[in-house]
Amino acid sequence: MKIIVSVKQVPDTSGKVAVNPDGTLDRASMQTITNPDDLNAVEAALKLKDETGCKVIVVTMGPPPAEGMLREILAMGADEAVLVSAREFGGSDTYATSQILAAAINRIGVEKDDIVMCGRQAIDGDTAQVGPQIAEKLHLPQVTYAADIQKSGDTITVKRMLEDGYMTIKVQTPCLLTCIKELNNPRYMSVSGVFEAYSKPMSVFDYEALKDDPLIDATTIGLKGSPTNILTSFTPPQKGAGMMLEGDGKETCEKLAGILAKKHII
Amino acid sequence: MATFNNTDLAAFKDVWVFCEQRQGKLMPTDFELISEGRKLADELGVELCGLLLGDNVEGLAKELGGYGADKVIVCDHPLLKDYTTDAYAKVICDVIEELKPEAFLIGATNIGRDLGPRCAARLHTGLCADCTHLDVDMPIYKDFLKESSTLSAEKIEGLNSAMVLGEKHDVSRDLKMTRPAFGGHLMATIICPRFRPTMATVRPGVMKKNAFDQAKADACQIVKPAFELSESDMQTEVVEIVKAAKKLVDLIGADFIVSVGRGISKDVEGGIKLAEELAAELGGVVGGSRATIDSGWLSADHQVGQTGKTVHPKVYVALGISGAIQHKAGMQDSECIIAVNKNETAPIFEIADYGICGDLFKVTPMLTEAIRAAKAAK
Numbered sequence: 177m178k179i180i181v182s183v184k185q186v187p188d189t190s191g192k193v194a195v196n197p198d199g200t201l202d203r204a205s206m207q208t209i210t211n212p213d214d215l216n217a218v219e220a221a222l223k224l225k226d227e228t229g230c231k232v233i234v235v236t237m238g239p240p241p242a243e244g245m246l247r248e249i250l251a252m253g254a255d256e257a258v259l260v261s262a263r264e265f266g267g268s269d270t271y272a273t274s275q276i277l278a279a280a281i282n283r284i285g286v287e288k289d290d291i292v293m294c295g296r297q298a299i300d301g302d303t304a305q306v307g308p309q310i311a312e313k314l315h316l317p318q319v320t321y322a323a324d325i326q327k328s329g330d331t332i333t334v335k336r337m338l339e340d341g342y343m344t345i346k347v348q349t350p351c352l353l354t355c356i357k358e359l360n361n362p363r364y365m366s367v368s369g370v371f372e373a374y375s376k377p378m379s380v381f382d383y384e385a386l387k388d389d390p391l392i393d394a395t396t397i398g399l400k401g402s403p404t405n406i407l408t409s410f411t412p413p414q415k416g417a418g419m420m421l422e423g424d425g426k427e428t429c430e431k432l433a434g435i436l437a438k439k440h441i442i
Numbered sequence: 443m444a445t446f447n448n449t450d451l452a453a454f455k456d457v458w459v460f461c462e463q464r465q466g467k468l469m470p471t472d473f474e475l476i477s478e479g480r481k482l483a484d485e486l487g488v489e490l491c492g493l494l495l496g497d498n499v500e501g502l503a504k505e506l507g508g509y510g511a512d513k514v515i516v517c518d519h520p521l522l523k524d525y526t527t528d529a530y531a532k533v534i535c536d537v538i539e540e541l542k543p544e545a546f547l548i549g550a551t552n553i554g555r556d557l558g559p560r561c562a563a564r565l566h567t568g569l570c571a572d573c574t575h576l577d578v579d580m581p582i583y584k585d586f587l588k589e590s591s592t593l594s595a596e597k598i599e600g601l602n603s604a605m606v607l608g609e610k611h612d613v614s615r616d617l618k619m620t621r622p623a624f625g626g627h628l629m630a631t632i633i634c635p636r637f638r639p640t641m642a643t644v645r646p647g648v649m650k651k652n653a654f655d656q657a658k659a660d661a662c663q664i665v666k667p668a669f670e671l672s673e674s675d676m677q678t679e680v681v682e683i684v685k686a687a688k689k690l691v692d693l694i695g696a697d698f699i700v701s702v703g704r705g706i707s708k709d710v711e712g713g714i715k716l717a718e719e720l721a722a723e724l725g726g727v728v729g730g731s732r733a734t735i736d737s738g739w740l741s742a743d744h745q746v747g748q749t750g751k752t753v754h755p756k757v758y759v760a761l762g763i764s765g766a767i768q769h770k771a772g773m774q775d776s777e778c779i780i781a782v783n784k785n786e787t788a789p790i791f792e793i794a795d796y797g798i799c800g801d802l803f804k805v806t807p808m809l810t811e812a813i814r815a816a817k818a819a820k
Binding site: 187269270271274300301302303304305306307308309311312313317318319320321333336337338339340341342343344345346347348351357358400402403404405406407408409410411412413418419420421423424425426428429430432433434435436437439441442 | 464524525527528531551552553555556558559560562563564566567568569570571572587590591592593601604606607613616618623624628629630631632633634635636637677678679680681682683684685686724736742743748749756757778779780786791793794795796797798799800801804805808809811812813815816817819820
């Protein structure tokens, strides 16, 4: 049994978000992190590894510096890492991205008792589309928003969160699960893990490595293979700052209540 | 499978809305989407259809007509009783390939966000996630940009075409899907020029609901297409559905929201109590920033922000919330924002209509009292 975890390196949007004058995101000036939901997927995989001794393979698509993130996940305890990286893959929307990742996962190979895991969504795009689209391309059943995962033989029982409660879903392996933060608390890298991370196998899948997969085609990858196009991107006008009230005493509160009453807000 | 790059766009027409039901009840999002879909169908000059899946749900269909649906396509089957990705994606994709809608809207609920990408991948088409604004008509879209963007008038006027695979593509009939990225710091308008249907998931709580019209409800047509579905199409099994026992926090429907942030950390229970008192005085509910939810001070259904709920109440009171972009993304369209924060440089003050720089533990009870007095004096 093995678990393949798909992860993404993202700009840390909890820090300062910098926007270029032309309205695009200034990625260069932002720190990068492993997408938070993906770390929950990694932790879920590592927990199953602790229980069953299975193998954990982590895969990402991105530029070469994403290797650093993969090393960190190896240091957490993953066994192998795959970096999917090629100029031909650039400019992909979620459809094209999932097409490429599905091809990479095909090349790693999904067998009868395997699981593919993803985070629910990445904090930069916030689409939550790539996981289900990979599942569709690999013809795997999917369970998204997993908040608890129990494995018994080849049956996985997942607690799938809804806005107003949850569903319990049973699914057979192989399957794809997308994970949310309620699932677990990701572990830290261990010191020995950091040492070992550099001797663990790391492969790079470039265009050559994947081009024979039926999913990889000029019309299904990169900018040309993306069904969606950006018509325009823009920054919203900043809402002007309102009125700062002087002081923090009783009169100030009364003044505010007075304004609200006068404007018929209360 | 649709053919690549030579989809006959003209073969597709009508706007469809996926009408989600849970336990035989329509979701509030359905009415918002039907209302928005009505606007788009009118701009395109086509019909608006609701798509309703379930077991014995035909009785729900007419209500959707009251909000603007010309037709409701009803797919009834025992296996469609509860949502499963397998059964719903199969039936929806089969019906779409048969009847060819031009645009397909889905509410960005936990279920919609599971279903949308699965269908888009199978239909080989584009899907824009969590849209907050939709247009077809160019002049209306341009007016929206003039009001909601910092783009120059010249740039906006020139937006009649886009370069698609090196060729100029006229975008006048494309669905223009606008969504926030990076916590609302950047907005992007996405089009799907080469494939149909154009799919969008739409953030709950953002689109305005039309008034219900009984005459329209009565006139709404019900269509029951033939479809195939069997046990062998199902790879997942729903064992049980558990509704949260606690009272639901209706953030989206609330007119007044009092939210707390990390600023309550020195006395969490006391801080929440003060917020509850203020909310009760205003007739609203308590919300929270991600920090309060991550720390376990409030349950996740209280969360306002990019990964929580988007709200636009009449009054939003932010107590001890610094105003990170992820939070602002979920509440910046509130009609009136009141911020109380110790730090006068907190970014929340950049968007607040009224700001008080002070300790929330001191200010909040006085504010509650002052509002009570002001109401009594009326």
